[in-house]
Amino acid sequence: MKKIKYILVMFLFLMMNGIKAQEASIDLFSVPLSEPSKPGKLIVEQLAGSINVEGYEGNEVLIKASFGSKGECCGGKDKHKDKSELQKKAKGMKRIQNSSLNISAEEKNNVVQIINEQWNRATNLEIKVPKNFSLKLGTVNEGDIWVKGVRGDMEVSNVNGAITLESVDGSASTDTVNGDIDISFNTITSGANMAFSSLNGDLNISFPSSLKADVKAKSEMGEIYTDFDLVVASNKPEIKKNTSSGTYKVKLEQWVRGKINGGGPEMLFKTFNGDILIKSK
Numbered sequence: 001m002k003k004i005k006y007i008l009v010m011f012l013f014l015m016m017n018g019i020k021a022q023e024a025s026i027d028l029f030s031v032p033l034s035e036p037s038k039p040g041k042l043i044v045e046q047l048a049g050s051i052n053v054e055g056y057e058g059n060e061v062l063i064k065a066s067f068g069s070k071g072e073c074c075g076g077k078d079k080h081k082d083k084s085e086l087q088k089k090a091k092g093m094k095r096i097q098n099s100s101l102n103i104s105a106e107e108k109n110n111v112v113q114i115i116n117e118q119w120n121r122a123t124n125l126e127i128k129v130p131k132n133f134s135l136k137l138g139t140v141n142e143g144d145i146w147v148k149g150v151r152g153d154m155e156v157s158n159v160n161g162a163i164t165l166e167s168v169d170g171s172a173s174t175d176t177v178n179g180d181i182d183i184s185f186n187t188i189t190s191g192a193n194m195a196f197s198s199l200n201g202d203l204n205i206s207f208p209s210s211l212k213a214d215v216k217a218k219s220e221m222g223e224i225y226t227d228f229d230l231v232v233a234s235n236k237p238e239i240k241k242n243t244s245s246g247t248y249k250v251k252l253e254q255w256v257r258g259k260i261n262g263g264g265p266e267m268l269f270k271t272f273n274g275d276i277l278i279k280s281k
Helices: 083-089
Strands: 005-013 025-032 040-045 051-056 060-067 100-108 111-116 123-130 133-139 145-148 151-158 163-178 181-188 194-200 203-207 213-219 224-226 230-232 238-242 247-251 256-260 266-271 276-280
Touching: 025 100, 040 123, 051 133, 060 100, 111 123, 123 133, 133 145, 145 151, 181 194, 194 203, 203 266, 213 276, 266 276
Parallel strands: 040 111, 040 133, 051 123, 051 145, 133 151, 145 163, 151 163, 163 181, 163 194, 181 203, 194 266, 203 276, 213 266, 224 276
Antiparallel strands: 005 100, 025 060, 060 123, 100 111, 213 256, 230 256, 238 247
16 A cells, blocks of 8 residues: 555644633544554653553544643643732733644554644643554653553553553553553563563553563562462572673672563563562453
């Protein structure tokens, strides 16, 4: 099929009588795929807001959005630091809600990239994708990331929020700084390495009972639990010798290492302030 490049740019100015801007939810657009019968990939990386992705029985990517009030982004700081000064300047004038929305989408070779150029407010995206879709998702502030019913390779990153992958198939690499990670796999990609990491949060990961994996797990301030028959290996020190300087270094890292069902690809679980739960389903 001929390659198609599809670009939509939305400049929307919403005036909703009696409804606050942060409550507005609108259908933005649908993005057709170059080859609808083949798997695709979605890329979304934004500064602030939640990202919700759900697989459905269709062959287009559907995007909706809702957004917060001006000044909510980046820690809630408004560019007008002195409110009293602003009020003096605007005395006798009526405030008009500025609810512009600037989002674009580009599709090429079944890769759909959503570009959110909202710098002064959090934008919450609700996206439906065909079930066979890989994902690369990222947000920084004021939002969680939630995925349901998608099959593919998933790379998901958050800073100040949680990550939830519900009833997914494939493989995942997820990380967040302040938030929990909850994942439920129906099936997993054979031979795929995976990694799950949080600084301040719990890891709650469910795998099929047939999982074969080499587990590497560490929690500095929490506990590690599993209902798999994990064969734990002895923790041996790592020895490094520098022949040029004559130094000899011995390091013992407090990782729990073990094998599930005889071993397989590496599954890494790491948190500093949280618990790790590796579940069989």
